[in-house]
Amino acid sequence: xxxxxxxxxxxxxxxxxxxxxAVHRAxxxxxxxxxxxxxxxxxxxxxxxxxxxxxxxxxxxxxxxxADVATSRFSGEVVVPDTGSLRGDLRRxxxxxxxxxxxxxxxxxxxxxxxxxxxxxxxxxxxDRENQLAAMIxxxxxxxxxxxxxxxxxxxxLGPLYYRAVFLDAPGDADWARGLVELLLPGPG
Amino acid sequence: xxxxxxxxxxxxxxxxxxxxxAVHRAxxxxxxxxxxxxxxxxxxxxxxxxxxxxxxxxxxxxxxxxADVATSRFSGEVVVPDTGSLRGDLRRxxxxxxxxxxxxxxxxxxxxxxxxxxxxxxxxxxxDRENQLAAMIxxxxxxxxxxxxxxxxxxxxLGPLYYRAVFLDAPGDADWARGLVELLLPGPG
DNA sequence: CGAGTATCGCACTGATCACTGCGTCAGCTA
DNA sequence: TAGCTGACGCAGTGATCAGTGCGATACTCG
Numbered sequence: 001x002x003x004x005x006x007x008x009x010x011x012x013x014x015x016x017x018x019x020x021x022a023v024h025r026a027x028x029x030x031x032x033x034x035x036x037x038x039x040x041x042x043x044x045x046x047x048x049x050x051x052x053x054x055x056x057x058x059x060x061x062x063x064x065x066x067a068d069v070a071t072s073r074f075s076g077e078v079v080v081p082d083t084g085s086l087r088g089d090l091r092r093x094x095x096x097x098x099x100x101x102x103x104x105x106x107x108x109x110x111x112x113x114x115x116x117x118x119x120x121x122x123x124x125x126x127x128d129r130e131n132q133l134a135a136m137i138x139x140x141x142x143x144x145x146x147x148x149x150x151x152x153x154x155x156x157x158l159g160p161l162y163y164r165a166v167f168l169d170a171p172g173d174a175d176w177a178r179g180l181v182e183l184l185l186p187g188p189g
Numbered sequence: 190x191x192x193x194x195x196x197x198x199x200x201x202x203x204x205x206x207x208x209x210x211a212v213h214r215a216x217x218x219x220x221x222x223x224x225x226x227x228x229x230x231x232x233x234x235x236x237x238x239x240x241x242x243x244x245x246x247x248x249x250x251x252x253x254x255x256a257d258v259a260t261s262r263f264s265g266e267v268v269v270p271d272t273g274s275l276r277g278d279l280r281r282x283x284x285x286x287x288x289x290x291x292x293x294x295x296x297x298x299x300x301x302x303x304x305x306x307x308x309x310x311x312x313x314x315x316x317d318r319e320n321q322l323a324a325m326i327x328x329x330x331x332x333x334x335x336x337x338x339x340x341x342x343x344x345x346x347l348g349p350l351y352y353r354a355v356f357l358d359a360p361g362d363a364d365w366a367r368g369l370v371e372l373l374l375p376g377p378g
Numbered sequence: 379c380g381a382g383t384a385t386c387g388c389a390c391t392g393a394t395c396a397c398t399g400c401g402t403c404a405g406c407t408a
Numbered sequence: 409t410a411g412c413t414g415a416c417g418c419a420g421t422g423a424t425c426a427g428t429g430c431g432a433t434a435c436t437c438g
Contacts, residue, residue, distance in 0.1 A: 204415075205414095205416090208415085208416080239416085239417090240417050242418085243415080243416055
């Protein structure tokens with residue numbers, strides 16, 4: 001958790017960044033294509049047009065590589081909206097998350113990361129979703145409105161969203177995701 | 190989906206069943222021990238005291254093997270309670286599921302199955318949890334009580350339960366699981 | 379623009395894995 | 409108890425993978 005990508009800190013620009021991007025793209029493509037396993041370092045390197053040695057050096061194992069890719073993928077795709085009310089923020093945010101999770105490639109990446117990355121990979125798949133949730137709730141609290149706990153909001157929103165995406169074949173759509181918010185927040189819809 | 194274990198149908202007793210049990214136990218042990226990946230057919234065979242050829246024949250790939258083990262593991266561990274009321278049934282059932290998911294070995298098996306088994310593995314991890322939920326709800330409906338849809342119950346119960354188990358480090362305890370039921374069912378707690 | 383340093387590519391090795399005929403043995407049935 | 413069928417173990421092969429020095433290259437900083 002201290003330095004997932006030690007190389008990027010010392011030399012951020014130029015070829016290193018290019019190699020990193022190519023490897024990330026290769027991982028995403030291969031995970032989306034291959035059924036499930038079979039994701040090996042030589043395969044990733046060949047797809048990225050990079051020597052396998054490079055991948056072995058920068059990322060120790062396939063699990064760390066997947067966790068790194070997942071961290072990048074699940075951070076920044078969804079932004080925290082600001083509609084003026086907690087209900088509006090959560091509705092838009094939940095719909096965005098649901099849309100993001102509906103992508104089969106994202107799903108494949110998440111499953112592969114869970115399998116190979118262990119606990120670290122699982123946390124990478126959450127990205128900063130819980131932090132975004134906390135930010136929206138905190139903003140509402142600053143406005144003086146009644147707010148649920150972050151824990152409860154995560155149970156009511158992230159739980160169903162991720163459960164459907166990972167374990168069911170049919171990911172929820174945006175309307176269903178917005179409905180989750182109505183169940184979480186009492187009062188007039 | 191037609192015949193996950195073709196061998197068991199024709200010759201259920203004796204050595205075949207013994208081999209199957211040994212392989213299942215070996216998979217569970219190895220998944221619990223090894224960090225994440227590295228689960229190979231030779232390793233499983235060696236742990237089970239079985240020749241690798243046998244594993245290759247009965248289960249085509251590691252993914253199918255994991256899906257088979259997960260199906261066995263996640264079916265039958267939790268039974269449908271019958272307390273006389275939907276609330277009581279769900280409370281006990283949710284607590285049982287939470288307790289089951291708190292086992293790190295179960296968690297490791299689930300993550301590995303998700304990673305290697307793809308969609309089939311994901312369904313295997315649910316086991317017959319949704320069917321159990323549907324059974325409890327259907328029984329309450331026969332009693333004439335108000336019931337939520339199975340979909341909503343799954344979102345409110347299985348969603349948080351599985352989300353916490355897989356993506357968070359801290360699985361929910363039994364009290365928290367019972368609290369989920371109170372949020373699902375309106376009225377007096 | 380030049381020196382310094384980190385990163386990458388190349389060639390190589392040991393080890394492991396996935397997979398296939400063939401003979402043998404155990405379990406079902408009459 | 410005897411015959412038959414199917415599952416298992418054995419030996420072996422081609423292929424792939426993980427991991428390691430060494431030289432070359434590209435980026436950063438003074």
